Every structure is written in C-alpha cells, then in structure tokens.
C-alpha cells in the first residue's frame with residue numbers, strides 16, 4: 001500500500017495570467033488520503049488560489065505538485081476528473097435556464113465523457129445526491145429560481161455526483177443557516193467515511209464549524225499568499241497565528 005500523500009506541494013509559487021508576481025508563495029503541503037483539512041485566512045490571503053493550484057487551474061511557476069502520485073503538469077486533466085471542486089461563487093442570473101437536475105448531472109461529465117448520454121444509473125445518482133442535500137423537490141426547477149442557500153446545496157450535490165476521491169469546497173457554508181451547516185458537515189463526514197475521501201474546505205473563519213471541530217483533522221492558516229500555520233485543531237487553536245487572526249477579525 002502506498003503511503004505517499006494524495007496531495008503534495010513542495011516550494012510552490014503560482015501566478016495568475018497577466019500578473020507579474022506570484023499570488024501564493026513557497027507553499028509546502030502534504031495531505032494524506034482520508035484527511036479532512038480546513039483552510040482558513042482573511043480575504044485575499046490566497047485560499048481559493050491554493051485550491052486552484054492543486055487542480056491545475058492556476059499555474060505553478062516554481063516547485064513541485066503531485067496529486068494521486070501523479071505530476072500535475074503532465075496529468076492535469078486526469079487529476080481534475082477525480083477532484084470535485086465546488087466554486088466559491090457562481091453568478092447565476094434569475095433567468096438562468098439550466099434545471100437543477102442538469103446542473104447536478106454536470107458533475108457526471110468527467111465520468112461520462114463528451115457526447116455520451118447519461119444512463120439510467122447516472123440519473124438515479126443525481127436524484128440520490130439531491131435527496132442527500134434535501135433538494136430533490138426542486139429537481140426540475142431552473143437553478144436561477146432558487147435561493148442562494150438552495151443553490152449552494154445544489155452545487156454541493158453536483159460535487160457529490162462526481163464521486164471523486166478528493167472534494168475541494170470553497171466557502172461551502174457561506175449562504176447556509178446553522179441547521180444547514182450542520183447537515184452539510186454530516187454529509188461530508190458520511191462521504192469521507194464511505195469513500196475514504198480527502199476533503200479540503202476553505203472558509204474565512206472556524207466559526208462555521210466550531211460546533212463540530214472534532215471532525216476536522218487539520219487546520220491550515222493562510223496569510224498574504226503563504227501558509228503561516230498547519231497543524232491539528234488543538235495546535236492551531238492555541239497558536240499565536242490563530243489568536244492573531246481572531247483578534248484582527250473582531
């Protein structure tokens with residue numbers, strides 16, 4: 001059995017197209033299969049950029065990245081098929097015509113390939129994922145007609161439908177009330193146990209999940225494009241870096 005990390009970054013700098021300086025710098029990160037990692041930090045600290053560097057959407061100009069043991073540079077498409085990525089924002093207009101069921105089916109596109117029609121079992125999986133997030137009743141509704149929280153749950157269902165080994169969720173709680181946050185954490189816990197999946201969640205603060213902190217294996221703090229703290233919840237919560245982050249916020 002391989003003990004190499006499922007996500008491995010060594011001395012990575014990455015840069016957006018058209019920019020002259022890297023946005024994230026000297027990133028060293030090793031994540032093992034089955035870990036639940038929470039990435040926190042203030043606005044513009046590079047959290048989203050880190051996720052998009054891991055799935056190859058933002059270009060690394062220095063260092064090494066391996067995901068599933070594969071070199072990201074040579075295998076980015078293959079790697080992305082097995083990483084479900086839930087974006088932070090979607091900019092959905094109220095007249096957006098896509099139906100909820102079709103949005104969730106997009107999660108299957110990597111497995112289906114182009115020009116292959118979804119099979120009965122794909123539609124069943126779509127229904128199951130909508131049921132899990134409590135949105136099955138909106139199956140045939142246009143996505144633009146849902147509330148922000150409902151849309152967020154539908155996008156989570158799409159990520160689950162991909163059935164990937166790594167889930168990366170960018171601010172998945174931002175539109176959710178307390179009960180829904182708790183529901184989403186339960187969903188993630190079940191997903192992780194069922195598949196031994198690796199889960200990365202990005203959030204500004206820990207307050208989203210402070211009531212279920214036991215579930216988190218590791219917390220990473222980012223600031224100004226760098227990782228300034230990486231450890232168990234116990235270590236991080238007592239660290240100066242975390243206390244500083246909390247103080248600056250209040």
Ligand SMILES: Nc1ncnc2c1ncn2[C@@H]1O[C@H](COP(=O)(O)OP(=O)(O)OP(=O)(O)O)[C@@H](O)[C@H]1O
Nearest residue numbers: 016019023041042043044045046047048049050204
């Ligand atoms: N497409 C882009 N092109 C150039 N710079 C970008 C782009 N997207 C983000 N940035 C810059 O990169 C920096 C880090 O942004 P990033 O989105 O990673 O921050 P974040 O920690 O996710 O912030 P937030 O909590 O606000 O979501 C910011 O200064 C931002 O302006």
Ligand SMILES: [Mg+2]
Nearest residue numbers: 047048088170
């Ligand atoms: Mg972000």
